[in-house]
Amino acid sequence: MEIGNITKLTLDEGEVETLFVACSNQDDILVGLYKMVVKEWDEVDYVLEGKPHIGVQGWHKIHSLFQKFDELHCEDVFPGCLWLSLGFQKDEKLNAWDVDTSDMKFMR
Numbered sequence: 001m002e003i004g005n006i007t008k009l010t011l012d013e014g015e016v017e018t019l020f021v022a023c024s025n026q027d028d029i030l031v032g033l034y035k036m037v038v039k040e041w042d043e044v045d046y047v048l049e050g051k052p053h054i055g056v057q058g059w060h061k062i063h064s065l066f067q068k069f070d071e072l073h074c075e076d077v078f079p080g081c082l083w084l085s086l087g088f089q090k091d092e093k094l095n096a097w098d099v100d101t102s103d104m105k106f107m108r
Contacts, residue, residue: 011036011058011097020065026074026082033062033088037099043108050104054088057096062087 019032035041037052054062066087067079094100 007037007039007099007101009037009099010095011054011099013058013061013097016058016062017065020069024073026066026069026077029066029069030082030086037088037101038104038106040106040108044106046107048105048107050101052088052104053091053094053100055094055096055098056090056092058098059088059090061096 015036016033019029019036023029023032031041034052038044063080063083066083070077070079070081088099091100
């Protein structure tokens with residue numbers, strides 16, 4: 001069954017930073033970020049289309065956190081690569097930590 005998610009919310013910068021400290025691998029961080037913005041994430045089997053959109057400053061901060069995490073824990077990867085490939089979409093129309101998931105469609 002296809003489900004849609006029309007949600008706009010604001011991430012808490014402190015919660016995002018805590019996620020990077022609490023997780024031991026980059027995959028858990030990415031899933032944690034998706035869980036923060038897609039409330040029914042545990043019911044999602046597959047993302048049919050779209051990515052969450054986030055404001056420019058928030059996007060850059062998360063990218064920087066991924067780079068630092070990767071430099072400490074993942075020496076054989078390009079720092080920040082996971083965020084660049086599977087992370088949120090940078091959106092100049094949104095405030096720093098605002099997130100819009102209205103373009104996403106899921107299968108469950």
